[in-house]
Amino acid sequence: MTRNRDRKGSLLLHGRKRKFWLVQWPEGDRRPSHKLGWRDEMTVSQAERARRQWMEKINRQHDIAGDSVTLGGFFREHYWHEETRQYRDELSTKKPSTCRDMKNTMLQVLIPRWGKRSMDSIKTGEVQSFFAGSIGHGPGKVSRKTALKWKIYLSSMFTAAIRLEAGVTRNPVRGVKLPAAGPEQTPACITVQQAVEILGQLQDPRHRIAWQLAMWIGNRCGELRGLRWSSVNWEHGCIVITESVWEGHSTLPKSRKGYRKVILTPHQIEALRQYKEQNYPNAGPNDWVLPGKRGRPVDMNRIMTHHVRPVAQTLGIGGVHWHALRHLNNTIMLDENVDIATRKDRLGHTTDDVNLIYSHAGDRAQLAASEAIEKRLEAVQEEVQKRLSVTPTVTQQKGISATY
Secondary structure, eight states: OOOOTTOOOOOEEESSSSSSEEEEOTTBBBEEEOOOOOOOOSOOOHHHHHHHHHHHHHHHTTSSSSSSBBBBHHHHHEEEETTTTEEEEHHHOOOHHHHEEEEEEEIIIIIITTTSSBBBGHHHHHHHHHHHBBBBSSSSBOOOOHHHHHHHHHHHHHHHHHHHSOOOOOOOTHHHHHOOOOOOOOOOOOHHHHHHHHHOOOOSSHHHHHHHHHHOOOOOOHHTTTTTGGGGEETEEEEEEEEEEEEEEEESSSTTTTSSEEEEHHHHHHHHHHHHHOTTOOTTTTTTBOOSSTTOOOOOOHIIIIIIIIHHHHHHSSSHHHHHHHHHHHHHHTTTOOHHHHHHHHHHHOOOOOOHTTOOOOOHHHHHHHHHHHHHHHHHHHHHHHHHHHHHHOOOOOOOOOOO
């Protein structure tokens, strides 16, 4: 427990046959004590002097007044209400995905490990040993990236405890050093030809336009779900990304540069216009570009699981997911010599480089990027069509419902 600097302690006389001096002081709910000496060997003034010296030693061990709470108690008081199953103030300020992940990490990993410990008793060395021992391969082990996420969550709790004056003045997690990262694994990605082949086999208009938008502008999955018709500026030929939808929660885009404008080519805008006129001619500005059930946007995971991946498996293509198209979009721009500032503006990436923070690609550069992507996709599509005209086309799988 954290000790008070201004505590004096109580001088007591104990013992039945032979009396001895005892100093006792508060430690939260406890009252620890320390034997100072025998009464027949120590006068009252000497006992008082020994009491003062001992309490100075105790009070020097920590720097603040007050009692620190346990890690589990602080989490329940400020982060998660167990009875109502609702987020408290410290979690309700975060994005829904972060709320759920941090809650699960705390309840399943960190609270079982340190939940009953007072926060000021947790040391940097034991936290570092725990995280370092958790990294690896095999049962019970996690990746360095996951351990780093755990570290961030735990560190944020200590920072909040200091800010809320919960009896903690130091953050032991801040000094934790994780083992060096190993060789970076290349993320799963698909080729332009594979993406075009999959597009040719998709039948539902929503699936096709979702796949095309991901190829054209490399949206994050939540940003695709969050597209409304008001996001499309027909006059200027662009899409303004202002919203992201995650498990029914509408939030701002992921990063501070996620709120962005992406210029499309006239052909891409026309394809989007035809999709609207043919399928949703009466859609209003606030309606979803990719509508699903009960007024919500379409379930992107369901599209991928029940429609896109079966087609990809039939074509012999693996590693297919929505984020792979984001990698593909950036790869195409890189191959076509699109400058890094434009790539970051289109994808909504952030960087610590001050020059890149203040680099803003103009509409002409954005249009050039869209034209480069369109040109590459059209070239590969022509190759695929030529090959398909020679070999039999892949039979579309039947029995898969396109409505949900």
